[in-house]
Amino acid sequence: MPENAPAARLQVAHAGNPSPRTCIQVARQAAILAVTAADDAMTAVCRSRSGAAAHLEAAMHAAQKEAVEAEGHADRAEQYADDPTMPSSAPLYYARAAVDHAVRAQSAAGVETTAADLRAELERKLTAAEYAEWESERRREEDEQEAEERAATGMDADNRDQAARNRYLAEGHVAGLGWTAGHVRVLEAAESGRLYWCDGRARQAARCGVWNGGRRISRERTEALFAARFLLAVRQDDGTRVLTPSPMGQAALELARLHPAGLHDSDQAAYEARFARVRRRHKRRDDQKAAARVLPPLDSSARKLYRKPVTITGQQARAERDAVDRWESEGGCCPGADTPRPASGPPRARPFGSSCPCTGTRQCSPPCGDARGR
Known part of the structure; x- marks a missing residue:
């Protein structure tokens, strides 16, 4: 559904997995490392002598290809984190892919593969306290977003x-x-x-x-x-x-x-x-x-x-009407009966078989005084 589709909702992380925010941060950092490695490879080509130019150009192209892939996976990790149609594991999947491409970019460029250290952030499990804190923050953001949309619509x-x-x-x-x-x-x-x-x-x-x-x-x-x-x-x-x-x-x-x-x-x-x-x-x-x-x-x-x-106003008005209709269908008020007051003495029972003084029938609709005394 195009622009008329309902607003995207926050992804829900499972206990033990890194939060979508952590996945996005790691994916972005991996993309930066991959691009830096590709730039280093290009700088090496510019400074190289003719004998090593072919080898360095091949390394540069390989590093650039991996950098492009790393950036693409980082973009998808951020995009799918806010997409309710995607599984909650999508940000983690693309963050891992971005790290893998960053490692290959650094390896192709011949620099230290520092991007491999980012895997530890993705593998680290959230503690119960961290997950509870993240869940509380997520619910608070959802409540704020819902309040804003209710006020607007x-x-x-x-x-x-x-x-x-x-x-x-x-x-x-x-x-x-x-x-x-x-x-x-x-x-x-x-x-x-x-x-x-x-x-x-x-x-x-x-x-x-x-x-x-x-x-x-x-x-x-x-x-x-x-x-x-x-x-x-x-x-x-x-x-x-x-x-x-x-x-x-x-x-x-x-x-x-x-x-x-x-x-x-x-x-x-x-x-x-x-x-x-x-x-x-x-x-x-x-x-x-x-x-x-x-x-x-x-x-x-x-x-x-x-x-x-x-x-919401219409729902409240309808709920009030339904409450009145339900009250009336369940008996409502007894015609001719005064407003109920606390009894000043012990209840006085009406003789069995006699008529109700307020309706003239043998059955009373609450709140009939004689009905309360029986």
């Missing part, structure tokens, strides 16, 4: 990932709708709850419930969206039909908002794009034109995968 990690998937879906499916910005405006009017159809015309009412007058909306686009089931109609008592987005229409509208670049500049351009898609399905020219005038539905895969992300 107002969403938790799961909903940020869903928003990224929605953007990816939009890039792949909006162009296939064959829409213009005018189609989006029609659906936005329907989303407001003020789009209605009366006397063969589509209008956007000044306010909900007043189905007369208002701004005119494109009749052709409204009819096309309704025929393609992006709009639903609810008939009123006076014969007026109020138009609202269908579930497919709402999803298509959200995707079009996420990727407006997929909309066509004009109705003619949109028609030509639809014509190109249906041309091979029909042999007769008239059938091709008729099919191109029909808006295609939103792809079924996009309908299944699209989910509207919920903000």
Whole structure:
């Protein structure tokens, strides 16, 4: 997934292995030693006499080749340390490879192979205290990153990932709708709850419930969206039909908002794009034109995968509503009962078979005073 992919997460190191940060540092140091060895080999060629030039040039080329490999492995160790799709052992693997190439570069250049000492850093196992300290630091960085992203987006990690998937879906499916910005405006009017159809015309009412007058909306686009089931109609008592987005229409509208670049500049351009898609399905020219005038539905895969992300504030509001609904479904308050107060004396039981004074039935809903006394 391209730039819309979820943000990368820190790699998790296993107990006993060097941390990704240590692997990156060792890989970078190995690359520096390899490049230095290649430079020394080149300097030796420049100062050599003609008799030893061929041998030194071969050594220089070998050292330079190993230095390039060492730098490449160091780059990959740093890159994959922040890539959640890579295994946690990737930084260690590439750090070891960088050290190996650095040793070969120094050997080819004829200098002391000091890069071999770096292997000890990679082989050294983390103690339990070091691992605990690293794990604490990693979690602290993750918490800070999560707090920053929540403050910026107002969403938790799961909903940020869903928003990224929605953007990816939009890039792949909006162009296939064959829409213009005018189609989006029609659906936005329907989303407001003020789009209605009366006397063969589509209008956007000044306010909900007043189905007369208002701004005119494109009749052709409204009819096309309704025929393609992006709009639903609810008939009123006076014969007026109020138009609202269908579930497919709402999803298509959200995707079009996420990727407006997929909309066509004009109705003619949109028609030509639809014509190109249906041309091979029909042999007769008239059938091709008729099919191109029909808006295609939103792809079924996009309908299944699209989910509207919920903000943290929205989650809290929904949790409060669910708590109220659950409280009411479990009995709620007993009509006519006073607010519960501590009993001043021993509880007084109601005679068996008598009715509840607050509901008039034999069963009480808490918090009924008589029910508490039984």
